Amino acid sequence: MKNQFSFILILVFVLFTIYSCKNESTSIPDSEIINTSQEHPKLILTAQGVKDIRAQLGKIPIFDNTLAKVKEEIDAEIEAGIEVPIPKDYSGGYTHVRHKRNWVVLQQAGLLYQILDDEKYAKYVKNMLMQYEALYKTLPLHPKTRSYARGKLFWQCLNDSNWLVYVSQAYDCIYNYLSKEERNKLETNLFRPFADHISIDSPQFYQRVHNHSTWGNAAVGMIGLVMDDQELIDRALYGIKDLKLDAKAKDDDGGFLNKDGKAGFLANIEEPFSPDGYYNEGPYYQRYAMYPFLIFAEGLHNVKPELKIFEYKEGVLLKSINALLNLSDADGDFFPLNDGQKGMSYYNSALVTAVDISYHYGNQDPGLLSIAKEQNQVLLDDSGLAVALGIKNGKEEPFNKKSINLSDGPKGTQGGIAILRNQDIELVFKYAAQGSSHGHYDKLSYSLYERGEEVIQDYGLARFVNIEQKGGGNYLKENKTWAKQTIAHNTVTQNETSHFNAKYEVGSQHHSVLNYFSSENKNVQVASAKESNAYPGTEMLRTMAVINDEDFEKPYLIDIMKVTSDSPNQYDYPFYYFGQVLQTNFEYQTKETLKALGSKNGYQHLYLEASAKANSDNSKFSWFNNNKFYTLTTITNSNDEFLFARIGANDPEFNLRRDPALILRTKNSKDKTFVSVIESHGSYSPVSESAINSNSSIKDLEVVLDTEAYTAVHITNINGSTKLFITANKNASTETSHSVKINDKNYEWSGSYYFN
Structure with missing residues (x-):
């Protein structure tokens, strides 16, 4: 006892x-x-975020409005019932679109469950996931065989990865709603096999540095974070270890697959992004890739904060958002560099994600709030709440786009993109590296904009994205035969042959080199770069300046393309303008029968509509578009001719736009310096039927010096006022002093150029 x-x-x-x-x-x-590895939700929306959002509901207008819209859409989906069809279609087909819609619905229903604490949303997500579990374990590879890496739900692994990136967020939101047995069923029969197919079963897709594999990495990693599966997380971050790839394997875009061991999410941050945040495939694919980059990074930040993912490579992911926003025109549309569909803008849902995450995890730049306000929606998570509170508290300021030079390459040493902005004029000058398999053969090309409208266009891609009737919504053959070819761009084509002979493996080894970039003077902004490898034995140096001159109504563009070669060549120098021809100072002869300008390298897609011989030192071409007048003044000689061309030859399925071009052609020349000025001037009112300032202000354009070291151009306006622009063709650093004698007069200055 x-x-x-x-x-x-x-x-x-x-x-x-x-x-x-x-x-x-x-x-x-x-x-x-709190053990954050066990708490749910934890991936994008966090448990603390749910508490904070619920405390603010009804008091944060942009968040409340977004929530109401999403709720209305998802309630309608629930009312319509669940549909998980057997996959059979390409992009744009019914089953493809339905499964694509399902991934969005699942993610949003999961968010609604957490924010509104309404069980009907969790039940809906659970029931749909169980239907996917029952379907997935029966699926073979997708029946469409076009892709280099077929998925099971979709015709390509890329879309399977899209699905898992979104659905992992839905699973995280209802994780605690499910029983242990239900979670085990989903993870064993759906999520792990899904992740394994994307990665282990599809190394040609996964083991790469490419926007496709970024989606794959994020998909595997995000479901790994939700399931607390370290093996999947490591596979996502570092790729599949000890994997051998077929040395001859190619992707469906013609680019070679990665053979140097660089793979996984970290490699996909390290390789494509320059230190300035430029993504080598161009803004269209940067926009597409930013969602998996940022959403997986946010998940890593929340679940694995010790990785400090937003600090990786000196914070390049957050830098890249600023770069991407600057790669858009005045309307927010991204410049169509490389493969890029026109009209894609920062109103896209991926950019809502980018802006919100950048604001929340970056330095809370008030300029981002003004873009978020224009987007008129936010993410229904922690970062969206931060943006909504910032807008509510009136913190937004205008996002000011300025002239910017963005380096290319992992170390910023592989050329770049220069954007010159002067009032309403924007010049995009491309002197970048190849741009991976989505790159075009267009060294030293440019496009010109006024108030968001194209003046001199870049064609972009040849594809009707997700429109099934046009090639299943995929890339058309004309993307290779036309859109990627050099003649499709505003740069010099030599001997009707594309840069690097349009060979990816050659072009990817080279990049252009910056001569100088200068934007300190708001009235004179200049970019200059050199290309020495596009054609063996030929060097091209292009200098482009956007100048605000008091003697002209608007800023104008000076374009100096200096070509030097070891042998005589034919050079074609096109201008892809928009609108209607108004006037020329040379006589041209129209063709009674339309024929293709050539037989290959893009020339087979150009109709020759008219031709002319240059008959003066200054040739002028004026056109009219969007109720504005434009004039090209270019220096010519008797050996030059003009070709009026139109896209669309040898295009029986009408896959190409019928856009016009003016081509300045020089034959049998070793060295040639093309010098042009493009003016925007005047306006026309169809209401009053009055034209204002419809004529060019340039009286004379003259090259007064052209040596290896310097090129100097006189611009005389109709009132007799003359300005001199001198560019340093080498030794162009800001510290270098220059002294030049022109017509017995000395000019001295320090820096890259002289203008007065």
């Missing part, structure tokens, strides 16, 4: 001690005792 009493006393003492320790532990902040 005595021993039993002693035992009871000891037990009471132990329980009291435990209770005391427990009471003492309540003084420790929750953030220090």
Whole structure:
């Protein structure tokens, strides 16, 4: 009895001690005792974020409006019922679109469950996931065989990865709603096999540095974070170890697959992004890739904060958002560099994600709030709440796009993109590297904009994205035969042959080199770059300046393309303008029968509509578009001719736009310096039927010096005022002093150029 009493006393003492320790532990902040690897939701929307959002509901207009819209859409989906069809279509087909819609619905329903605490949304997500579990374990490879890496739900692994990136977020949101047995069923029969097919079964897709594999990495990693599966997380971050690839394997875009061991999410940050945040495939694919980059990074930040993912490579992911926003025109449309569909803008959902995450995890730039306000929606998560509160509190400021030079390449040493902005004029000058398999053969090309409207266009891609009637919504053959070819761009084509002979493996080894970039003077902004490898034995140096001159109504473009070669060549120098021809100072002869300008390298897609011989030192071409007048003044000689061309030859399925071009052709020349000025001037009112300032202000354009070291151009306007622009063709650093004699007059300056 005595021993039993002693035992009871000891037990009471132990329980009291435990209770005391427990009471003492309540003084420790929750953030220090929570095991974040077990808490859900934790991936994008967090448990603390749910509490904060619920506390603010009804008081944050942009968030409340977004929530109401999403709720209306998802309620309608729930009312319509679940549909998980057997896959059979390409992009744009019914089953493809339905599964694509399902991934969005699942993600949004999961968010609604957490924010509104309404079980119907969790039940809906659970039921649909169970239908996918039942379907997926029966699926072979997708029946469409075009892709280099077929998925199971979709015709390509890329779309399977899209699905898992979104659905992992839905699973995270209902994780605690499900029983242990239900989670085990989904993970065993759906999520792990899904992740394995994307990665282990499809190394040609996964083991790469490419926007496709970024989606794959994020998909595998995000479901790994939700399931707390370290093996999947490591596979996502570092790729598949000890994997051998077929040395001859190619992707469906013609680019070679990665053979140097660089793979995984970190490699996909390290390789494509320059230190300035430029993504080598161009803004269209940067926009597409930013969602998996940022959403997986946010998940890593929340679940694996020790990785410090937003600090990786000196914070390049957050830098890249600023770069991407600057790669858009005045309307927010991204410049169609490389493969890029026109009209894609920062109103796209991926950019809502980018802006919100950048604001929340970056330095809370108030300029981002003004873009978020224009987007008129936010993410329904922690970062969206931060943006909504910032807007509510009136913190937004205009996002000011300025002239910017963005380097290309992992170390910023592989050329770049220069954007010159002067009032309403924007010049996009491309002197970048190849741009991976989505790159075009267009060294030193440019496009010109006024108030968001194309003046001199870049064609972009040849594809009707997700329109099934046009090639299943995929790339058309004309993307290779036309859109990628050099003649499709505003740069020099030599001997009707594309740069690098349009060979990816050659072009990917080279890049153009910056001569100088200068934007300090708001009235004179200049970019200059050199290309020495596009054609063996030929060097091209292009200098482009956007100048605001008091003698002209608007800023104008000076374009100097200096070509030097070891042998005589034919050079074609096109201008892909928009609108209607108004006037020329040379006589041209129209063709009664339309024929292709050539037989290959893009020339087979150009109709020759008219031709002319240059008959003066200054040739002028004026056109009319969007109720504005434009004039090209270019220096010519008797060996030059003009070709009026139109896209669309040898295009029986009408896959190409019928856009016009004017081509300046020089034959049998070793060295040629093309010098042009493009003016925007005047306006026309169809209401009053009045034209204002419809004529060019340039009286004369003259090259007064052209040596290896310098090129100097006189511009004389109709009032007799003359300005001189001198560019340093080498030794163009800001510290270098220059002295040049022109017509017995000395000009001295320090820096890259002279203008007065």
